[in-house]
Amino acid sequence: MKESFNIPIIFQDEQLIAVEKPVDLPVHKNDFMPHDAPYLTKLLGEITQKWVYNVHRLDSKTSGVIVLAFSSEMAKELTLQFERKEVQKTYFAIVQGNPGEGKFESKVLVKKKSKFKKPAVTNFKTLQTVQTDISYKEKENVQLSLVEIQPETGRWHQIRQHFTQNHFDILGDTHHGDFTLNKIITEKTGVKRLFLHAGQLKIKHPALEEELTFSSDLPKEFQQVLRHFQT
Template sequence: MLSVERNFEIPVLFQDEQLIVVDKPVGLAVHKNDFMPHDAPYLTKLVGDLTGRWIYNVHRLDAKTSGVIVLAFSPEVAKELTLQFERKEVAKKYVAVVQGNPGEGVFSDKVLVKKKTKFKKPAVTRFKALESVETAISYKDKTGIVLSLVEIIPETGRWHQIRQHFARNRFDIVGDTHHGDFTLNKIITEKTGSNRLLLHAASLEFTHPGTQMRQAFTSPLPEEFKKVLEGCSHLI
């Protein structure tokens, strides 16, 4: 466990001379961007400071998304891992709490490629509802809102792909302040105290560039997901 500034703790799932796999906490950006304060912490810097190594980013997780992420200690290893993502040789699995019960299926509608643009690209997201709870949450024309814990497998890696797909199909991810249901988010925060995006990178499997062995890493379901599902299911 790497304990870092501003109360971020970064569990290390695996580390060797070539790469490190960590469980990224919610609210921590992976790398520096122009929208952050100049002194804001970010994952690659913190892991680099604590390991004493240069860190090379391989793939992305939004700051608001927690979970498993792999980082490389050299540009060569980073390039090989990045190619695995591009060739769709990496198995990724997410979990989320969403509004409604989407059942099992595939979203394949195009999504925006970045913020403040109208350009879209094809995207594919597979999903399966694992469990659902009924609540007494009602507002506007909605009554007895259902919340579901959903397993998600993105086959492409577009900007906010999962969040866009679920919002466009009216299964908004709880806590999504960019694409989601703002009224529902506010109600759940008032009832449970949770104000995070309930989207978590639960597992990651790839081929180690050095050993050529497949390696899989998992992160447990965050307690806040359980807190929201259990808390809302008992609302009366």
């Protein structure tokens, strides 16, 4: 049985569409997927009955706001905004520890199984921290923090790499994160996902020349985990 995805539409006109991408849904097709696997551009094409063009990246495991275009010309215009760093992106994550507020500026890998690194900048601010009863290895009563993140660059897994490099692993990160903690969190809360969510995106509409802000609420799983350890 195929998995079905609910894709809430935030904004739509003749030129572009902004939606809330569900967790675990790829944006576009890749060579490793079954031929009939669902992906965002395909599903939105079926919903809108239009050709849908990808504009920017959002990992399969990351949920939240993404904008797509209905023409190659509009896609090019929007992509240029991302390349020129004219777009403001805000993410939310639950991480191990309490990173406080600041900026990560270390280089990150450009892709999987690569040794080549490029400069990257990630701004962050801790919004809430909860104390848990989780202790393992040399760690005792691990803290978990809800963090607001604004990346200035858009490298591969940039946010995930930066937080892991600085020992503030994002919960549920099965590629870079703390596998033992991930397992414990799932056992205690019943939630299994990457705790990284694209919460807001600010762009300029190329045709209307208006500033647009698209927002997506924090997923219920985030609140579920934080509440579990507040009691």
